[in-house]
Amino acid sequence: MLIAGIAFFLTGLIGDNLVVERPLKQMAIKIDVPTEATPGNAPAQAPLPPVAVLLAKADPAAGEADTKKLGCVACHTFTEGGKAGIGPNLYGVVGGPHAHMQGYSYSAALKAKQGPWTFAELNEWLHKPSEYAPGTKMTFAGISNDKERADVIDYLHTLSHSPEPLPTPTAAELNPPKASTAAAAPAGDPPVETLLASANPATGEADTKKLGCIACHTFTNGGKAGIGPNLYGVVGGPHAHMAGFNYTAALKAHKGPWTYDELYEWLKKPSAYAPGTRMTFVGIPNPKERADVIDYLRTLSPNPEPLPAK
Ligand code: HEC
Numbered sequence: 675m676l677i678a679g680i681a682f683f684l685t686g687l688i689g690d691n692l693v694v695e696r697p698l699k700q701m702a703i704k705i706d707v708p709t710e711a712t713p714g715n716a717p718a719q720a721p722l723p724p725v726a727v728l729l730a731k732a733d734p735a736a737g738e739a740d741t742k743k744l745g746c747v748a749c750h751t752f753t754e755g756g757k758a759g760i761g762p763n764l765y766g767v768v769g770g771p772h773a774h775m776q777g778y779s780y781s782a783a784l785k786a787k788q789g790p791w792t793f794a795e796l797n798e799w800l801h802k803p804s805e806y807a808p809g810t811k812m813t814f815a816g817i818s819n820d821k822e823r824a825d826v827i828d829y830l831h832t833l834s835h836s837p838e839p840l841p842t843p844t845a846a847e848l849n850p851p852k853a854s855t856a857a858a859a860p861a862g863d864p865p866v867e868t869l870l871a872s873a874n875p876a877t878g879e880a881d882t883k884k885l886g887c888i889a890c891h892t893f894t895n896g897g898k899a900g901i902g903p904n905l906y907g908v909v910g911g912p913h914a915h916m917a918g919f920n921y922t923a924a925l926k927a928h929k930g931p932w933t934y935d936e937l938y939e940w941l942k943k944p945s946a947y948a949p950g951t952r953m954t955f956v957g958i959p960n961p962k963e964r965a966d967v968i969d970y971l972r973t974l975s976p977n978p979e980p981l982p983a984k
């Protein structure tokens with residue numbers, strides 16, 4: 675009996691020494707969550723809604739189900755003492771330090787983040803891991819749906835002996851000022867409504883020549899496509915409005931009509947508004963010039979869209 679015991683113990687020791695854990699160089703699985711715009715999703719560049727507001731309506735049971743639906747379970751365990759898989763065990767991660775699992779080989783990108791995982795940081799991280807920690811090993815597109823993301827964070831927060839208290843939304847977070855319609859415009863630029871009130875379509879037309887739009891676009895009714903589509907009737911028309919033009923999926927993914935706000939954002943930096951677009955044009959950084967061009971585009975219609983009310 676005793677010899678058998680010792681032998682068992684020894685083989686265990688030898689075994690441990692023979693098998694060296696080798697971290698995977700690359701993730702075996704890549705799971706992308708579709709990121710098409712569903713109601714409740716934040717537009718590409720806008721700040722995320724405050725996590726306290728989202729968590730107030732979150733449901734941890736739905737969050738647990740989401741970790742299965744979204745594929746977190748392919749890489750993570752969630753029980754206390756659970757093993758690492760492709761990703762670390764997640765018990766106790768909320769309020770714990772970044773890279774909280776002892777012995778797990780985290781990327782430098784994640785280890786560089788100091789301090790505890792707050793609710794706000796998890797909101798950013800799970801929205802887009804590659805943006806929160808560029809270079810992270812977590813090859814997961816992110817959860818673009820606000821409700822789903824909050825549910826998952828709420829669930830993670832229950833994985834603890836003494837769960838962190840949920841944050842209470844401030845009055846300002848609960849009742850954001852009405853100016854939020856202008857939130858689509860990047861910070862610093864005046865709202866397009868204000869600029870359009872004093873915009874000049876003739877200057878805008880001159881700008882389309884000066885800035886080189888005419889190298890790729892025609893503007894007359896029935897004009898042919900060039901490198902880019904004809905732009906007659908684009909204001910108020912649908913995104914990718916020219917029938918028969920071969921638009922990118924990036925642009926076609928934007929639904930609904932081209933509003934002034936959206937044109938204002940698009941023309942500021944096409945590659946930021948629709949990453950992957952074929953419109954290889956850096957953008958018009960000057961807000962006044964942008965408004966003039968939009969005002970000109972507006973006139974290209976038998977019945978131009980009214981200017982926005984101020
Ligand atoms: C393809 C595998 C994979 C999927 C799918 C995945 N993760 Fe991860 N996750 C990782 C890896 C790898 C890391 C470590 C990242 C690093 O070191 O940069 C990580 C890290 C994390 C961390 C930080 C842990 C810590 O200790 O700091 C959290 C939180 C997390 N993941 C949550 C999730 C959630 C929630 C989901 C599903 C919505 C998910 N992950 C989906 C692989 C994955």
Ligand code: HEC
Nearest residue numbers: 886887890901902913914915916921922925951952953955
């Ligand atoms: C190098 C060529 C090029 C230049 C220069 C260019 N565009 Fe474009 N434009 C394109 C292409 C290509 C598309 C289609 C993009 C896609 O499918 O992703 C496009 C799309 C557009 C759209 C959306 C059309 C629709 O039907 O949804 C607008 C509006 C637009 N451009 C305006 C402008 C303006 C204004 C300028 C000058 C300030 C300009 N473009 C400069 C090539 C160009």
